[in-house]
Amino acid sequence: MLKQSPLNDEHAALGAKMIDFGGWSLPVQYSTGIIEEHTNTRLNAGLFDISHMGEFMISGGGTFDFLQYVCVNDVSIMKPGGAQYSTLCLENGAVVDDVFYYQYTRDSFKIIVNAANKDKDLAWLNKHSARFKDVTIVDQSERRARVSLQGPKAQDILQSIVPVDLNTIKRFQFTETTIKKAIPAFIARTGYTGEDGFEISFEADKATTAWRLLIEAGKSFKLLPAGLGARDTLRLEACYSLYGHEISENITPVEAGIEFIIKKAKQADYIGKKVLLDQLEHGTRRKIAGLKVIDKGIIRNGAEIFDETGSKNIGFVTSGTFSPTLKESIALGIIDVDYNKIDATVTAKVREKLVKARIVPRPFYTYHPRQ
Amino acid sequence: MNVPSTLKYTKTHEWVKIEGNTAVIGITDHAQHELTDIVYIDDFPDIGSSVEKGKIIAIIESVKAVAEVYAAVSGELLAINADLEKSPELLNKAPYDAWIAKVKITKPDEINGLLSADGYKKEFSP
Numbered sequence: 331m332l333k334q335s336p337l338n339d340e341h342a343a344l345g346a347k348m349i350d351f352g353g354w355s356l357p358v359q360y361s362t363g364i365i366e367e368h369t370n371t372r373l374n375a376g377l378f379d380i381s382h383m384g385e386f387m388i389s390g391g392g393t394f395d396f397l398q399y400v401c402v403n404d405v406s407i408m409k410p411g412g413a414q415y416s417t418l419c420l421e422n423g424a425v426v427d428d429v430f431y432y433q434y435t436r437d438s439f440k441i442i443v444n445a446a447n448k449d450k451d452l453a454w455l456n457k458h459s460a461r462f463k464d465v466t467i468v469d470q471s472e473r474r475a476r477v478s479l480q481g482p483k484a485q486d487i488l489q490s491i492v493p494v495d496l497n498t499i500k501r502f503q504f505t506e507t508t509i510k511k512a513i514p515a516f517i518a519r520t521g522y523t524g525e526d527g528f529e530i531s532f533e534a535d536k537a538t539t540a541w542r543l544l545i546e547a548g549k550s551f552k553l554l555p556a557g558l559g560a561r562d563t564l565r566l567e568a569c570y571s572l573y574g575h576e577i578s579e580n581i582t583p584v585e586a587g588i589e590f591i592i593k594k595a596k597q598a599d600y601i602g603k604k605v606l607l608d609q610l611e612h613g614t615r616r617k618i619a620g621l622k623v624i625d626k627g628i629i630r631n632g633a634e635i636f637d638e639t640g641s642k643n644i645g646f647v648t649s650g651t652f653s654p655t656l657k658e659s660i661a662l663g664i665i666d667v668d669y670n671k672i673d674a675t676v677t678a679k680v681r682e683k684l685v686k687a688r689i690v691p692r693p694f695y696t697y698h699p700r701q
Numbered sequence: 702m703n704v705p706s707t708l709k710y711t712k713t714h715e716w717v718k719i720e721g722n723t724a725v726i727g728i729t730d731h732a733q734h735e736l737t738d739i740v741y742i743d744d745f746p747d748i749g750s751s752v753e754k755g756k757i758i759a760i761i762e763s764v765k766a767v768a769e770v771y772a773a774v775s776g777e778l779l780a781i782n783a784d785l786e787k788s789p790e791l792l793n794k795a796p797y798d799a800w801i802a803k804v805k806i807t808k809p810d811e812i813n814g815l816l817s818a819d820g821y822k823k824e825f826s827p
Contacts, residue, residue, distance in 0.1 A: 347734065347737070358737065358765065359737055363737065363738050363793070364737050364738045364764045364765070365738045365764065365790075559737055559738075559764060559765055563764060626741055626743050627741055627743060627760075627762055628740070628741070628762050628767070630767070651764055652738075652740040652741075652762070652764050654764075659740075659741075681760070681767075
């Protein structure tokens with residue numbers, strides 16, 4: 331039996347096409363379709379149900395030291411009200427999960443994790459918290475629901491139903507407020523689309539009311555609900571990693587091109603530090619590449635990548651799709667650094683045929699801040 | 702789900718319109734809905750070549766998936782719908798107008814093996 335979001339009935343009423351996503355029944359698209367939902371998020375705004383994601387509260391006197399130990403990024407550069415992206419890594423530098431956490435105080439953080447990794451992460455965090463005094467991890471994933479409001483109109487829409495001045499919440503900051511003075515809500519200026527926007531969390535039993543208030547507030551701003559299909563094409567254009575694709579227990583953050591999370595100045599020891607600092611300094615044998623398909627067709631996750639002549643296997647595709655913004659076939663792949671040069675031609679095997687692609691700079695779509 | 706009663710169907714979600722000794726082949730409304738937004742159609746056999754029932758006559762790529770289109774009957778490939786190469790979204794917008802291939806029927810008995818609209822609906826209803 332698939333797990334259902336608290337917003338399941340809303341999706342059904344909106345004509346959603348549901349799919350199995352890591353054990354959850356979730357909308358891949360609504361009646362409008364992926365390309366329209368994608369384009370509308372870039373032009374106006376999209377509302378995504380992300381209730382499947384995991385949400386933990388970590389608190390107690392040992393919280394800061396504990397997070398410094400399990401997270402690659404440097405928690406000491408955060409301030410209360412701030413958010414940070416990071417990975418949890420193994421000793422060999424490969425990725426357990428990628429996460430966002432939000433600092434209330436030095437002793438209190440919210441952490442949002444991937445749905446498919448939630449149980450693994452909880453076990454991982456509990457295991458490592460044992461070496462720190464006074465760390466309490468509470469799984470709020472099911473008690474709460476989460477949505478993401480993304481796009482250039484996101485602030486105008488949200489501002490019409492919250493009292494806090496959203497101009498004071500900068501990118502990677504958050505606040506606690508209320509929606510329509512009735513629903514307590516956590517609001518963070520973060521997202522996964524390459525657009526300005528907000529990720530919002532509230533009690534699960536308020537989810538339907540909150541969703542409807544957002545849809546209603548969005549009517550004059552051309553807001554459309556958007557499904558996982560558009561979420562994937564949007565994040566891929568912006569070159570945000572997807573766990574199990576660009577990052578995994580076989581791929582490190584340096585290989586995945588998210589080495590900005592590794593801070594040389596971080597004093598604290600953390601899991602994977604030795605390997606990651608070494609990779610940061612000396613590079614890796616393989617590295618992420620942006621690809622544009624020259625021939626017709628889409629090269630998808632798992633397709634083998636070869637050199638231009640098709641004789642030598644040099645890597646694999648991690649994600650591929652048709653870019654609704656560029657109207658081109660795009661992909662990300664992990665490729666041997668000897669062949670991973672901008673403008674180089676490579677080939678990818680699709681249905682026993684070799685399809686030509688060109689290595690291009692990442693991202694395909696540059697983050698678009700509020701104007 | 703739109704399944705016109707005037708057409709014949711395959712279990713692999715093609716529709717077939719019999720016009721004299723020509724079979725016009727496309728994909729069903731159900732198929733386009735399952736695929737999501739279609740962005741490419743490719744890999745057609747040459748016009749004039751012979752096609753065999755059940756063999757691939759085109760590859761469709763959507764944002765989320767890839768699918769094969771099979772010849773619903775055997776025969777000679779008379780035409781492909783070149784408009785679809787420029788505007789593959791027609792397969793989503795009007796699946797029963799957006800024909801993919803026309804085949805000159807060489808084995809008329811095969812038509813009897815195609816599904817009626819009711820038969821097709823039964824194939825994928827729970």
